[in-house]
Amino acid sequence: MSVAQAVMEIPAAHQLNVFGQFDCNIKKIERAFGVTFVNRGETIRLSGTEEAVGKARSVVDTLLELSRRGNTVTEQNVDYTISMSFSEKSSDVLEIDKEIICRTISGKPVKPKTVGQKKYVDEIRSKMIVFGVGPAGTGKTYLAMAMAIDAFKKQEVSRIILTRPAIEAGEKLGFLPGDLQSKIDPYLRPLYDALYQIMGAESFINNQEKGLIEVAPLAYMRGRTLDNSYIILDEAQNTTPAQMKMFLTRIGFGSKVIITGDMTQKDLPAGTPSGLDVAIKVLKNVDDIGFVYLDNRDVVRHPLVQKIVKAYEDYENKQNSKMRAKEHEEKMRKPRG
Numbered sequence: 001m002s003v004a005q006a007v008m009e010i011p012a013a014h015q016l017n018v019f020g021q022f023d024c025n026i027k028k029i030e031r032a033f034g035v036t037f038v039n040r041g042e043t044i045r046l047s048g049t050e051e052a053v054g055k056a057r058s059v060v061d062t063l064l065e066l067s068r069r070g071n072t073v074t075e076q077n078v079d080y081t082i083s084m085s086f087s088e089k090s091s092d093v094l095e096i097d098k099e100i101i102c103r104t105i106s107g108k109p110v111k112p113k114t115v116g117q118k119k120y121v122d123e124i125r126s127k128m129i130v131f132g133v134g135p136a137g138t139g140k141t142y143l144a145m146a147m148a149i150d151a152f153k154k155q156e157v158s159r160i161i162l163t164r165p166a167i168e169a170g171e172k173l174g175f176l177p178g179d180l181q182s183k184i185d186p187y188l189r190p191l192y193d194a195l196y197q198i199m200g201a202e203s204f205i206n207n208q209e210k211g212l213i214e215v216a217p218l219a220y221m222r223g224r225t226l227d228n229s230y231i232i233l234d235e236a237q238n239t240t241p242a243q244m245k246m247f248l249t250r251i252g253f254g255s256k257v258i259i260t261g262d263m264t265q266k267d268l269p270a271g272t273p274s275g276l277d278v279a280i281k282v283l284k285n286v287d288d289i290g291f292v293y294l295d296n297r298d299v300v301r302h303p304l305v306q307k308i309v310k311a312y313e314d315y316e317n318k319q320n321s322k323m324r325a326k327e328h329e330e331k332m333r334k335p336r337g
Helices: 012-019 021-033 050-068 075-085 091-097 115-126 140-153 180-199 201-209 241-248 275-283 303-333
Strands: 004-009 036-040 043-048 129-133 159-164 213-217 229-233 256-261 289-293
Touching (some): 004 050, 091 115, 115 129, 115 289, 129 140, 140 159, 140 256, 201 213
Parallel strands (some): 159 229, 229 256
Antiparallel strands (some): 036 043
């Protein structure tokens, strides 16, 4: 097989960002495609098979463009761009990067980082109710929060309501000190963290005191009608079918609802069906309700989280296959009437 070569120019100002510390990004690209990089100042010589060189060059070009746009090139960027290159879609990474939802209090842009996340954001914009389902680290809650804050700042809605099922609310929380709010705050802490990062603590507290931003357990939604609001139900896999129905029937005019959940992390008592599972089955054909399913490819936390999610997916698929095979075997053993 003939060896192909390509020459690239990478300005010194972008080399550390693109190459990574100790050239870790370049080494990852070399392993992924079986190519070799030789660095001579701003000139990079790339060698390998023609196909591999083409893909590797495409990845580096994409990372360089991300750097030119002011992004810090992360390991997640490198991994995702490599995976997209195998389906000839590395240019999609740049299309995704164009969209900025809002900026954090420190000025950092909040944007989708994967095709799945981009679809999630697009569905939120176009549908009244959106179910975002996927494993930990896929940005379900954070992106929903960013969309809500952006709509609130643009005065598209008059308030934001963030809620979670506090499934332990009851005698199991009785030993904790303080009033009811103190007992349920630990369950709502991830929502507060995202609000502080995007909106800033002072702005959040001011709006919360005015009643324009509400963070509350799901039980507080009963008996209310929520008009002109941006409503986020987080950890929806821990709702019961009755709770989910109650929540969905609170929605009023001018409201937008995002429901997030992870099917693999249910904390309900054994044998209790999940309201998220039931809602997806019941509402799958209802107009103006969107469903977005994220997977391990959309994980934007530490790359090890992506590997953990994938390992659990593989394990659960094997267990399900064994269970189906066992059921089939038992069925075949039963004597026929």
